[in-house]
Amino acid sequence: MASRNISFATIPASTRKPGKYFEFNTRLAVRTLPGNPQRVLVIGQRLAAGSQAALQAVEVFSDEQAAQLFGRGSQVHLMARAAITANPYLQLTVISVDDAAAGLAATGKLTLAGKADSNGVLSLWVGTQRVDVAIAAGDTAAIVASALHTALTRHADLPLQASLAAPVLNLTARNKGSQGNWIKLRASSTAKGLTVVSDASLSGGSIDPDLRPATAAVVAAGHHxxxxxxxxxxPLQQLRQHLEFVSGAMEQRGAIATAGWPGSLATGTALMAQSNSGRISMAWHRGSNKLPCEIAAGYAAVLASEEDPARPLNTLEIKGLDVPAIADQTMRTEQENALYNGLTPLEVGPGGRVQIVRAVSSYTRDPQGVEDESLLDITTMRTLDYVRRACRERVSLRFPRDKLSARTPDKVRSEILDVLYKLEELEILEAVDANKDGVLVERDLQNVGWLCVKIPADVVNGLHVIAGRIDLLL
Incomplete structure (x- = not known):
């Protein structure tokens, strides 16, 4: 059975028995672009109390579920909570790692002194969470320290745990590693005569776990x-290697990564210079009492809320983040510096909402060290990933078992152009007509059975600046 324009997949040409045979062809059914729901993967450290074993990915739907799976107050529990707070409808997968065997947990002390001459309240802030203890006139520092220890024990979601050596509380991060160094403490007493001698933040945490076993465990899962x-x-370099592998031409599961930075501009930009990746974006929230992992998870959740890959993320709120002190809030000149150096600044908008200024990648220079803004916005990489996916899925549907003849290149080119025009309708690409002559589909000169395809993609850019001039007329 042979036809110039019709081929059959299940009706053999050798059939001799008379009959009327009809098969179903679903290859032409899909004429639209694929959907673009975003799946987020959170990687973090667990506690032994969690029921979920390390290196086993699981979908998480609530804060309480994360607490039970990974241990209350664990790094990965706090990350899951931050992500769900920022985007309650998130498609969230979590995979945990154990603390590094040689890791050290950050430690700190809270020391009380004196005796209360009046009633009052002792308040201790651990990051953004506050623990209050009532003080009665006559209470000694040891009595109040003991009461605070009891209160801290009840707050199992805190990223630290306390031991009592009244009137001193010894504090230790629940997870080993550098994360504990970011836990900020602040204490105050309203009772006269009772004072807080020291409330230093935690320090001394070192040696973070290797993330590569976790990324290897989910390498085929296709998280965005x-x-x-x-x-x-x-850790950022480990993630960069993973992203380059899964997003490469052979694997084609495009993904990006987020990180959080509450520290200084200089240190943050230096860190991004070491990363220099079009697939990594770090949110800068200077002075935040949130942990970096919480900022990263909230930022990832907000990115996932926008399914249009080309639409800018400017002004989107990251719910759950705290408002830093006025002195720590970033100025315009600092934001410009951050954006030129691969760091995504956050700012406090109207109503005390923490929002994205402009989401950029850490890529600022090409392999020669030349400044390169081709992948400045993280939307550019997200758009390219989506364009590739749309083209790949279309040709996969249309040509699952086709032969390569002289007519095949034109058929493939026609399908690709159709995809490009649909992408233009959605304002993901532009100038398709102007660039259509650049869409090439031709046979490979060395490999029989290969078609080589070139697809020009003029990505739609975000509207970031409107510059105007007002002419005074008298």
Whole structure:
């Protein structure tokens, strides 16, 4: 059975028995572009109390579920909570790692002194969470320290735990590693005579776990956004290697990663220079009492809320983040500096909402060290990933078992152009007509059975600046 324009998949040409045979062809059914729901993967450290084993990915739907699976107050529990707070409808997958065997937990002390001459309240802030203890006139520092220890024990969601050596509370991060160094403490007493001698933030945490076993365990899962647990050079480089592998031409599961940075501009931009990746974006929220992992998870969740890959993320709120002190809030000149150096600044908008200024990648220079803004906005990489997916899925549907003849290149080119025009309708690409002559589909000169395809993609850019001039007329 042979026809110039019709081929059959299940009706054999050798059939001799008379009959009327009809098969179903679903290859032409899909004429639209694929959907673009975003799946977020959170990687973080667990506690032994959690029921979910390390390196086993699981979908998470609530804060309480994360607490039970990974241990209350664990790094990955706090990340899941931050992500769900920022985007309650998130498609969230979590995979945990154990603390590094040689890791050290950050430690700190809270020391009380004196005796209360009046009733009052002792308040301790651990990050953004506050623990209050009532003080009665006559209470000694030891009595209040003991009461605070009891209160802290009840707050199992805190990222630290306390031991009592009245009137001193010894504080230790629940997870080992550098994350504990970001836990901020602040204490105050309204009772006269009772004072807080020291409330230093935690320090001394070191040696973070290797993320590579976790990324290897989910390498085929196809997550679109990965939240990095620790803003350090080594974890970011490990994630960069993973992203380059899964997003490459052979695997084609495009993904990006987010990180969080509450520290200084200089240190943050230096860290991004070491990353220099079009697939990594770090949100800068200077002075925040949130942990970096919480900022990263909230940022990832907000990115996932926007399914249009080309639409800018400017002004989107990251719910759950705190408002830093006025002195820590970023100025315009600092934001410009951050954006030129691969760091995504956050700012406090109207109503005390923490929102994205402009989401950029950490890529600022090409392999020669030349400044390169081709992948400045994280939307550019997200758009390219979607264009590739749309073209790949269309040709996969249309040509699952086709032969390569002289007519095949034109058929493939026609399908690709159809996809490009549909992408233009959605304002994901533009100038398709102007660039259509650049869509090439031709046979490979060396490999029989290969078609080589070139697809020009003029990505629609975000509207970031409107510049106007007002002419005074008298």
């Amino acid at each position: 956004i990965i939240a990095c647990p620790t803003p350090e050079a080594e």
